[in-house]
Amino acid sequence: MKKLTALLLLSAVNLCVFSAISGLSEAYKVKMTNYYSDSKFALKDGTKLKSENHFYYIGKTQNYLFFYSQKKATTTIIPVSELKSMQLSK
Structure with a gap:
């Protein structure tokens, strides 16, 4: 059960990090390249x-x-x- 909880927590953290990086990338593209x-x-x-x-x-x-x-x-x-x-x- 602890492994499942740790895996779910790690997955949630990875999703948050990916979302943040994706958002920053999109913002950079819009601002710097007049997308x-x-x-x-x-x-x-x-x-x-x-x-x-x-x-x-x-x-x-x-x-x-x-x-x-x-x-x-x-x-x-x-x-x-x-x-x-x-x-x-x-």
Whole structure:
């Protein structure tokens, strides 16, 4: 039983480390290579967003889109339910 518990704990730690490294790698790719440059987003209220050098799309979850403003050092979070359309360019 102790071996099973240790194996489960080790697996959980490995999963956490892999997730962290994967997230950092994705963040580096987006920031340093302008991975989603020229991506366009339209919101239901008529607002249009474009991923550019200092304001860029970071990614999304099931419910939210994330954008980062390098000039303001802020993250904008928009509910997916407010999204009308998105065009991702890589």
